Amino acid sequence: MLSTLIALLCLGLYLSQRISSQMQILSKPIIWAKPNFMIPSGMPVIIWCQGTHKATEYELHFEGHLFALETPNPRGMTNKVKFSIQTMTSHTAGQYKCLYRSGEHWSEPSDPLDLVLTGMYDKPTLSVHPGAEVISGENVTFYCRLETATSTFFLIKEGRSSRPQHKYGNIQADFYMGPVTTAHRGTYRCFGSYNNHLWSFPSEPVMLLVTGDVGNTSLASTEQPSSPDSWKPSLLTTKMEFQKDLAIWDHTSWNLFRISLAFLVLVAVCLLAKDWLCKKRTPEGADRASSQECRFQNTKILG
Known part of the structure; x- marks a missing residue:
């Protein structure tokens, strides 16, 4: 019986250390x-x-x-x-x-x-076709031009954390936007660069005004569909989903540990009670067979 209780205690300590180490993530x-x-x-x-x-x-x-x-x-x-x-x-x-x-x-x-460091090269020029004021549903193209120290162009919309679009080009890059919506309204600037982290001075701002509202524009974006070469700087990275999942995992692990430990304690109590009852029913001076029978019954419970 003593060896059984020691084994249960060691198992409980092992589970406690295992769960505790896992919760350190x-x-x-x-x-x-x-x-x-x-x-x-x-x-x-x-x-x-x-x-x-x-x-x-x-x-x-x-x-x-x-x-x-x-x-x-x-x-x-x-x-x-x-x-x-x-x-x-x-x-x-x-x-x-x-x-x-x-x-x-x-x-x-x-x-x-x-x-990104800006102000390393000359200022590019930015223009928009067919014009700065368009009707919702029209196609729009921004042209960013810089004749010196350029292999890559970046176009960014001022304001919220919109990420830059980028295009390769020696002198000019064309940023095409499909049918625009009112969500495309805003002020745009472009940059030229030889390096993803060293950009030119910003261009003069170009205000795009989109009139009318065709369909649902709540999910509209100023960006092209993502492509393999899209440059995605992390403006503000958040991992709330990861932290939430981690918290749920920690809570679940802790509950499993408590259930396992409670089960082990319950088994130990049952074994002690069973052993006490067996000894109480066994007459004094009885041979060892009765005692062996009690131990055998306890072993069956563990099995």
């Missing part, structure tokens, strides 16, 4: 830049990294290498830290990721954040 942090992911040459930028309130240290990695370390202050009272870049240069333009430590465990790296 940390959610992926969130990374974003202020005031924007596009920074004029010589201007400052702040990179924010958000983890959890239990985080004790944050690391910022630039192009795969450790760039900076930060400790949350006050510790335990905030779930994010900031990394300041006082002067944006070509040496600080590129891809960033962050991660954090809680206890002895490190989180996964965040999704990438691409910081």
Whole structure:
């Protein structure tokens, strides 16, 4: 009986350690830049990294290498830290990721954040055909032209976190938009570049006005359908679905552990009660057969 209880206790401890170690999986942090992911040459930028309130240290990695370390202050009272870049240069333009430590465990790296340096080349010219004012349903094409230091062009709509479209071209790129809707209204600028992270000065703004409303435009987008070569900088990466799934998984794992542990305790109590009843019914001085029978019955319960 004693060996059986010891075995049950060891099994419970093993399950406890296994579940506890699995629940140490940390959610992926969130990374974003202020005031924007596009920074004029010589201007400052702040990179924010958000983890959890239990985080004790944050690391910022630039192009795969450790760039900076930060400790949350006050510790335990905030779930994010900031990394300041006082002067944006070509040496600080590129891809960033962050991660954090809680206890002895490190989180996964965040999704990438691409910081772009602007003002490196001449200003391109941007025009739109058939004009700046069109009727909903018409086809529109933006033309971005820059004759120097260019192999790639970027078109971006100001305002919300719309990501840039990009096209390759030596002097000019044509950004075609299918039948437009009122959701395409807005101010557009374009950039030229030889490098995904080093862009020209922005073009003069072009305002597109779309009149009329054909069909449902609530889901309309300013972007072309995604293609394999689409350039997708992470303006503000969020993983709420991942964190929600992780929380549900943790809750389920903990419930399974508690149910298993309760079952083991119940089995142990049943065995003790059965053994006590067997001993009580067995007359004093009886031979060992009765005792062996009780143990055999307990063994059958475990089986």
